[in-house]
Amino acid sequence: MTATLGDVLLETRHLKRYFRLDKHRQVHAVDDVCLSIQANEILGLVGESGSGKSTFGKTVLGLHDKTAGEVLYRGEVLPARYRSADFQRFARSMQMIFQDPYSSLNPRMTAGEIIAEGLRLHSDAKPRAVREEVARWLRQVGLSPDHASRYPHEFSGGQRQRIGIARAMIVEPEFVVCDEPISALDVSVQAQVINLLSELKREYGLTLLFIAHDLSMVRYVSDRMAVMYLGALAEIGPADDVFFRPMHPYTQMLVASNPEPDPITERQRSAEPIHGEITSPVNIGPGCRFAGRCPKVMDHCRHTTPELLPVRDLTSDATRQVACHLYG
């Protein structure tokens, strides 16, 4: 059952995930997010820390219960709250790769045991077949089968991230959430991991939700880019369109902040000051979440929540979606 590009593989409808802090306060970590991910695409998700990216990724995978709204996978509505049988069932199609290659691997398990875990839990493969698969995946991610008997602390950061990738990939999922998979790595190693992910995507027809805060890297790997602010989508569209012609004032602020690795471009950069800091999405009321920092704020921005609406990019002639009253 391979899906082709253009088919919607996963869709979120008004997805919400709140965290209750106390009797009166709730964190609206993910608040009414509607988006769809097409089969075999890489959707990049950017936004400052605290904007809800990780919570979104985890909620989509059932690692958090949904407060409201739904997630559809191949048109099927996934449970609002996973029971262990649901994990059994969905873990084979959906996996996650985590940011921190240091804390996300159990230090008391060998690399081989870590990678094999998914297969042992989610399939009835015989031990010998599992061993062979582990060796195959170690090679696939650029390690060697001899590495199976070593412990996480014996690996570098980049190698640990490869182990994390092999662990996710061994069950041959269709959809993988990569939560900041390169943020903790050195530049030279980031490119190794990015190229590995792109190869795996091509070879296995993967669909990826790629969460990161490095805008240039997200533009480089993604087909489409989504921008999140305080739990809500600000903008989503073709990656190059969003990066080179950002429409939402928040996306414009992110792009303007993003330093370019070229002194000539940097010298010509306009010195537009960047306002304010991200707050926390506690008990959010109506109005645009970005209003407090937005250089283009208008009166009704503070009272009416802007909807995510289609807007045409006249240069590329493609449509994207923007949640801003400037385009309403």
Place this chain on the structure above:
Amino acid sequence: MPVKEQHDYALTVDNLEVEFDTYGGTVHAVRDVSFGLRRGKTLAIVGESGCGKSVTVQALMGLIPMPPGRITGGSARLRSAGSGPAGSGPAGSGATELIGLRERELNRIRGNRIGMIFQDPMTSLNPTMRIGDQIVETLRVHRGMSIREGFKEAERLLDRVRISEARERARQYPFEFSGGMLQRVMIAVALACSPEVLIADEPTTALDVTIQAQILDLMQALQREEGMSIILITHDLGVVARMADDVAVMYAGQIVESGSVEAIFHRGGHPYTLGLRRATPSNDPENRQQLEPIEGSPPDLFHPPVGCGYFARCPHAMQICEGSMPDPFDLHQPSAAAEGIRHSARCWLQHAQAPRTAGLNQNDAGREEP
């Protein structure tokens, strides 16, 4: 050793060597490092983690824990304005040798003439003390102010680093500040004594890109106003391109290439410099070039290679590279009037008899046509 030409330097470092004794043996963290910081300019030190960036500046500040650390050689001279062109003679008029200074003298220089900010502001802030009190403390120690004067000055400093409602904020504790705000406080503390040199070790690495932009803008504005010279440590080429006048590229404890920011980005003469560039996505709308990772990982500094540190990962390595590390080769400046410092690279490909290498800026002087 490198002749430092006519520039006015705020700080010069020559042949610095730092080692650490550990269970595994001796780590040669900094090996024969020399550079100059031009007055009023920003020098970026760039390289991957573990290559010796922090240890280099810690050595200048007397912050190497001894033991296990040891400075086994070299010199670092802080030069007051107008002390004349830098040479490599003994610390003469207006120059202060930092290596080997006693704790008391170092304390006077730290804070008064050299300010420092780190990636994690909480390494130098007290979590149980109000922000204002911490700044006043610095002002009392370094500028002999009274408490009342100190508070006024603290308010003024918080205002200068664009913290709004400075008076109210001064009464708050560190936990009430965001990461970006704490970094502003650190800059305020560093500014308290109008230092000649500001050392910033990955000051924005932990921050979001919007907050990073604010902090970098602030540093640039303060540099313009105060004429500070800045050493900025970072692993982010975008930050280097935005901030630096001059760049030193470090690898395995050594500076492998240095020059003006334009030279490093557009006329790079060391394969590692090129490797870093090609592993970083460029924001070119026309061109989504394939990222080229640098395969392998940096060498073990317990037994640093006798030859070029980059030998094992270098796509152009030659036989000679394994056995010996060259001294810096000078690279051509595009014009004699070119502003900026000397451009040099420690790579055998800069030798007149080395083969031409695509993408690498090589000196043509004396080179034979193949």
